[in-house]
Amino acid sequence: MGTLVGHVAPGFAFLALGLWHLLNHIKRHSLQPNSYISTPWFPSSKVRYIELYLIMLGSSISIAMELFIGPKKHQPFADGTIPSNHIHNFEHATIALTFFTYAAFAILLDRNHFKRNTRDALTQLLGAIAFAQQLLLFHLHSADHTGVEGQYHLLLQIVILVSLATTLIGIALPGSFLISFVRSASIFFQGAWLILMGYMLWTPEFIPKGCFINFEEGHQVVRCHGEVALHRAKSLVNLEFSWFLVGITIFSVCFYVILGRVIGEKVEYATLSREDEYISDDVESQEDTKYGASKSSFVGAGKEGFVASIDIER
Template sequence: MGGLGGHVVHGFGILAIGLWQTFHHIKLHAKNPKSYTSLPWFPTSRIKYFELYFIMIATSISLVIELYLTPYGHHLLDPDGTIPSNHFRLFEHGSISLTFFMSAFLSIVLDKLAPPDVQYGLTYLLYALAFGQQLLLFHLHSTDHVGLEGQYHWLLQIVISVSFSTTLLGISHPHSFLNSFVRSASIVFQGVWFFVIGYTLMPASLMRKGCYMSLKKGHIEVRCHGEEALDRAISLANIQFSWFVLGMTTSMVTLYLVMIKYYLYHNYKSSSTDYCHYSLTNFHVLDQDHDNDGDVEEATNNGKIQESNL
């Protein structure tokens, strides 16, 4: 994940999932404000498990990058079969990707095989485990994230902790739109902050005043000349984070208001034509207006999420 390219690629994948979740949670709430029930993932009419397939493909690409393309000479291990000290970070990044891959894969298995009364909670628990793993490995990172680089990663952990806590709360608060909205917005923020880390710390042209890049144990690190330059760079990072919090809040609320207006006043004026019923593990939508946007919000009586063309 180190370097500009690694942060941007990972940030793009996380951002895409965050925006997907945000869009569908807002849409679901706009159509069913009184009977809203959060969903851990959203099926589509053409490819039911599109979201989960995307996560599995993206994390597989991440694993290939971390464990094959990143190591020097494509040699992950030493000749004696041990892990070089400068490759531990690759295994840590790979473990995060593997956890999200297994969460998506097991979500498909649960949808096909699990009883309805446990499917919902277990699916959310899987993603809480993934975010918890991500938070733990970033906190206990083998790479010595100190100084300016450490500050950016510490701020990232704040965002990850929000994703982790709201995912856990989703198990006990399935009807809370606010919890789902904050969770999906935090995932978007994760993706954005990966972009910020990559473009702020890696290009020499954007390096903070008084700071420079150095190579240590095969890993590029950011160092600063003296305490004054370091304090200045950290203060700028904190201000930058606060501005992004403000910008993200404004953007997410604006998106919510625009989508609410669109779905409530354009496509769903007549409440008598839409009937929705939700439970913890299944949901059923009858839409006589035949929404043609390709998104699916239908499930069967046995609790399994299934496709429908609205």
């Protein structure tokens, strides 16, 4: 992190993960509203662990970028110690390492075929630990806490806290769709906010009035001319967060309504089609029964008439 790409790339990862979870939770709830049970991750039809593999891949790339590719001279241990201007790189890499651990153990738990409730609860706990680590390191971040970047990180911590809380609550309430819905939306929110941070903090055209980009301790930060400019810049960040909150709320609820309606109509159509088949089968069987009964009665009547004619002749 600390650059536009360093925020936008993981932002897209969180955005895609949150959208993937929203899609699957809504789909599962629409198909099984009375027996809905949430899961910490969702397998794919072609590659079962594709979600977890991508998390591990993204985390590995992030660690490599933070420790070996991004830092100057590609070496975080220039003299055998961690340079002060690389501490934030280690903080970001540690967050990525925790998510890598979550994904790796999620695969391990699934392959060992433990009882589903226990397996999902442990996986959910690992996810909660990852969010807790993310919240801790952003809260104790070695980067600027007082400037514009600090305000972005402060508001990001609120979203991470929601992800952490809903993940922990989801362990005790796996049948609550609302908890899963909010958790997925918060992960989506994390991604959107990280992308916004990348563009707003490292694009000169988007820097607030009275502020400028300054190179400090190996990375660029936003500084402002005086308290008035800084206060205005932070207020703009608060407004952005409020607008994003409203926008993502509208998007999530509309996504639920539209997707739930589409899936519900398909389920209803499939149910009606099966009922039509049953009805047609019943009608055919009834017609066969009626036809057989009328035929037998006709044959019986014919036999009775024939016997009666013989008696008369006698």
